Amino acid sequence: MPVTGGAGAPQRIVSMNPCVDAVLKEVAAPGQIAAISQYSHDPRATSVPLDWASRYPANNGSAEDVIAARPDLVIAGPHVAVQTITALKRLGIPLMQVTVPETVVENKAQIALIAERVGRQDAGRELTVRIDEAMAHSHWPGKAAPALIWQGSGLVPGKGTLADELLTHAGFRNVSPAFGLKKWDILPLEGMFLNPPKVLLAGRADMGAGDGDANRMLSHPALRKAGRHFRIADYPSNLLHCGGPVILRSLARLTEVRRELGDTP
Known part of the structure; x- marks a missing residue:
């Protein structure tokens, strides 16, 4: 190039x-x-x-x-x-x-x-083709597994977000509406235990978190014990906020977790 x-x-x-x-x-x-x-x-x-x-x-x-x-x-x-x-x-x-x-x-x-503004239309098209291919390869045709993306600060992406679309596409059902959550909302640890998802995609709240206080819930003893009753899978925060090439990594991780679950919703 x-x-x-x-x-x-x-x-x-x-x-x-x-x-x-x-x-x-x-x-x-x-x-x-x-x-x-x-x-x-x-x-x-x-x-x-x-x-x-x-x-x-x-x-x-x-x-x-x-x-x-x-x-x-x-x-x-x-x-x-x-x-x-x-x-x-x-x-x-x-x-x-x-x-x-x-x-x-x-x-x-x-x-x-x-891509048009920087005079690199071909490179832009190449990236969108890669995204299309990743979408095609990551589509889950079976039943959706109840899941929640949840950061250590309690931040949850709800319906109407890019994260929700990728989650749904890869074979999960975002259960954030069951908690009454908005597009981007906070779900305390105690609230999640009222209706735990089958899969909790948990990650550190690193973007602008400043220190470890925002992630204290990830190490909470109650969360570790709850891991016996539902699957906790790592989903880093750097997969949560951006599109573009990050979509490729997000879909790869979501697909990996969904395949590990198998056909059971």
Whole structure:
């Protein structure tokens, strides 16, 4: 692959979002990337390999840090401070703002938009083909097993999220509605025991957690004892928040767990 994008394509892209970092790793040419999100340098939060992330400077999300990278394109997610966005617009720095995709279809559309903006449409199409292939290979035709994705902080993705779509596609039934949970909600450990799922896909709440306090429920004695009554499977938090190439890893893990369960729902 060429080191940079084609003629007229941006040559100093700054990403302010870890999920965009993951897409750029697959879509952009290496020489096009000027800086990535600080989360991608954090082993607790990164959605890309650390050895890849270490090749690029990280920005802390401030306007000053982004401007210092001399970008000719900034790609920002929905959680960037309004003041930062305003400053970038005032300086006339090309800006692409992306949302959080809630379906695989939306995610593939976003990949196509990013790939077009960076002049790498073919690479974008290659990534979406890989996602389509992973979806085809991971579809579970049998009965769905009751399951819940649950982080150590109690965070649960509910209906209407990308995580829920992947969970359902791989042969599970998200039981979050049975607890009255919203799209993204918190379920305390005690509440889960009222109606335990067949499978608990548990992971550390690393993204922005700051310290181990957010994960104290993972080591709770009650959870260890409950493991005798339902399956607890590891589902790292870096599979939970992003699409793009992360979909491939998420489906691989979900498929692995579902096959281990066998045909019993």
